[in-house]
Amino acid sequence: MRIILCDNYEELSKKAAKLVASQITLKPDSVLGLATGSTPVGMYGKLADMCNSGELDFSEVKTFNLDEYYPIKKTNNQSYDYFMRENLFSKINIRDENIHIPNGEADDPEKECADYEKKIRESGGIDLQVLGIGRNGHIGFNEPDASLNSFTHLTKLTENTIKANSRFFRSADEVPRQALTMGIATILNAKKIVLLASGANKRKVVSELIGGGINTSVPATMLKTHPDVVLICDRESYSGARLGIDIGGTNIKTAIIDSDNTVVYKGEFKTGNTENEIITGIVETVAALRGSFDITTVGIGTPGIIKDGKVTAANLPFKGTPLESLIEEKTGLSVTVDNDANCAALGEVVFGNTKDCENIVLITLGTGVGGGIIMNRQILRSNNNMGEIGHFVIRAKNGRPCKCGQSGCWEQYCSMTAFTRDAKAMAKKNPDSILFGLMKDGTLTGEDIFNAMDSGCEVAKKVFDDYIRYLAIGINSLVNIFGPDAIVLAGGVTRQGEKLLEPLRQLIKSDVRIEISNLQNDAGALGAAML
Numbered sequence: 001m002r003i004i005l006c007d008n009y010e011e012l013s014k015k016a017a018k019l020v021a022s023q024i025t026l027k028p029d030s031v032l033g034l035a036t037g038s039t040p041v042g043m044y045g046k047l048a049d050m051c052n053s054g055e056l057d058f059s060e061v062k063t064f065n066l067d068e069y070y071p072i073k074k075t076n077n078q079s080y081d082y083f084m085r086e087n088l089f090s091k092i093n094i095r096d097e098n099i100h101i102p103n104g105e106a107d108d109p110e111k112e113c114a115d116y117e118k119k120i121r122e123s124g125g126i127d128l129q130v131l132g133i134g135r136n137g138h139i140g141f142n143e144p145d146a147s148l149n150s151f152t153h154l155t156k157l158t159e160n161t162i163k164a165n166s167r168f169f170r171s172a173d174e175v176p177r178q179a180l181t182m183g184i185a186t187i188l189n190a191k192k193i194v195l196l197a198s199g200a201n202k203r204k205v206v207s208e209l210i211g212g213g214i215n216t217s218v219p220a221t222m223l224k225t226h227p228d229v230v231l232i233c234d235r236e237s238y239s240g241a242r243l244g245i246d247i248g249g250t251n252i253k254t255a256i257i258d259s260d261n262t263v264v265y266k267g268e269f270k271t272g273n274t275e276n277e278i279i280t281g282i283v284e285t286v287a288a289l290r291g292s293f294d295i296t297t298v299g300i301g302t303p304g305i306i307k308d309g310k311v312t313a314a315n316l317p318f319k320g321t322p323l324e325s326l327i328e329e330k331t332g333l334s335v336t337v338d339n340d341a342n343c344a345a346l347g348e349v350v351f352g353n354t355k356d357c358e359n360i361v362l363i364t365l366g367t368g369v370g371g372g373i374i375m376n377r378q379i380l381r382s383n384n385n386m387g388e389i390g391h392f393v394i395r396a397k398n399g400r401p402c403k404c405g406q407s408g409c410w411e412q413y414c415s416m417t418a419f420t421r422d423a424k425a426m427a428k429k430n431p432d433s434i435l436f437g438l439m440k441d442g443t444l445t446g447e448d449i450f451n452a453m454d455s456g457c458e459v460a461k462k463v464f465d466d467y468i469r470y471l472a473i474g475i476n477s478l479v480n481i482f483g484p485d486a487i488v489l490a491g492g493v494t495r496q497g498e499k500l501l502e503p504l505r506q507l508i509k510s511d512v513r514i515e516i517s518n519l520q521n522d523a524g525a526l527g528a529a530m531l
């Protein structure tokens with residue numbers, strides 16, 4: 001189950017409408033499964049607006065509603081038939097014969113249910129099913145029970161639902177005691193499902209849905225057996241804490257974010273030596289943290305390449321490791337895995353000093369050069385290892401060979417490894433220099449280079465000038481390609497602050513903001529929590 005967390009109901013309605021609209025755009029004769037209740041009202045309003053502005057065409061769309069009270073007259077303003085016409089059908093160009101709602105006036109409800117099921121099948125099946133969720137976990141009128149019905153059927157409403165729905169009637173006595181509803185199998189047969197949840201009164205059930213197992217006492221948890229479900233919820237309905245895990249070569253960092261985006265915990269533990277040790281370490285940490293926090297989702301950042309959910313990393317014992325499904329299986333929580341640099345970039349745009357930006361490029365200057373790209377506050381990603389910004393070629397002729405197989409890669413000039421290696425080579429060529437004097441056991445640190453410059457060392461200054469020139473070439477290219485609002489730099493060398501930024505800014509062609517990360521190594525776990 002994929003979770004889209006929205007700031008408020010307005011955003012939830014927009015996102016849900018967009019999802020339905022894309023379905024119709026891709027397949028104009030889509031079969032939609034629709035829901036009633038207060039939650040989808042905003043989404044229906046947006047869909048109607050899109051239709052009226054000519055953006056969306058419902059003329060070929062077929063709809064099947066989830067449920068209807070029984071018995072109830074269509075003209076009753078509490079019938080779902082009335083609701084749908086009022087909130088959607090009267091406002092869009094759908095054809096009347098394409099609208100299907102279980103008939104609350106049917107004399108023979110059993111026959112009505114069987115016919116309804118048949119009509120769904122004959123239409124080719126539901127492409128996209130929209131669902132709300134009841135406070136007791138019902139979907140449609142599939143109420144909590146020891147066993148659940150598969151197909152469209154007549155059912156009794158629980159006291160809980162009668163009470164919840166009485167707000168629409170003059171009194172609870174007027175709420176019909178029965179309903180016709182699609183069954184769990186009818187719903188699960190849909191190709192794609194979008195479940196909407198909004199408001200604080202859904203907190204408990206949303207947390208049961210995300211964090212709990214599959215259980216007929218919370219019928220919505222059946223959705224976890226479906227391969228394509230999106231839960232769109234707002235912050236009011238989502239109480240759980242999100243755990244972020246950033247796997248590094250030496251340590252694994254963790255962070256917990258609560259539903260108000262407050263960081264409530266930070267920790268770390270040693271990275272295991274084998275795949276099994278790493279997985280066990282993560283699973284045990286998750287279990288321990290669950291003792292103190294109501295964790296509902298886990299995000300994991302890992303180095304390496306992630307393809308089809310499998311991780312392969314050069315510096316970790318991961319070779320096609322299905323990290324996401326393994327941790328999900330062992331914790332029962334919803335887990336998302338992404339590249340660690342992507343997570344760090346997400347951490348920067350949510351929690352860092354660029355949180356006011358929509359689009360950023362994070363550049364980490366460490367052993368190599370890495371980074372992540374955020375566009376519209378989302379990670380820019382593909383299934384093909386994108387964003388390897390350390391490996392675009394900045395020097396085509398006589399470029400330094402890179403372990404990736406190319407020559408002249410940016411990281412061969414701008415990583416800390418390259419910076420200190422160049423300094424060492426220059427120092428050796430100039431044994432009279434201050435820089436040479438700072439060498440210990442034949443090595444130099446980044447700090448030595450800056451200290452030498454501070455003491456007026458021309459050799460160190462030359463090394464630094466070359467470094468900054470190459471850094472600027474790369475940044476200018478990234479700015480040309482992505483047009484970010486800000487470039488964020490991270491890594492040990494950025495501790496130098498203005499000593500690094502001031503000369504760099506002079507070589508940057510645009511007025512893009514250049515920032516030094518205020519999160520540094522914490523960004524990965526924070527971003528992972530937000531995946």
Ligand code: PGA
Binds near residue numbers: 036038135
């Ligand atoms: P609601 O109802 O959208 O009005 O909360 C949802 C449901 O009961 O399924």
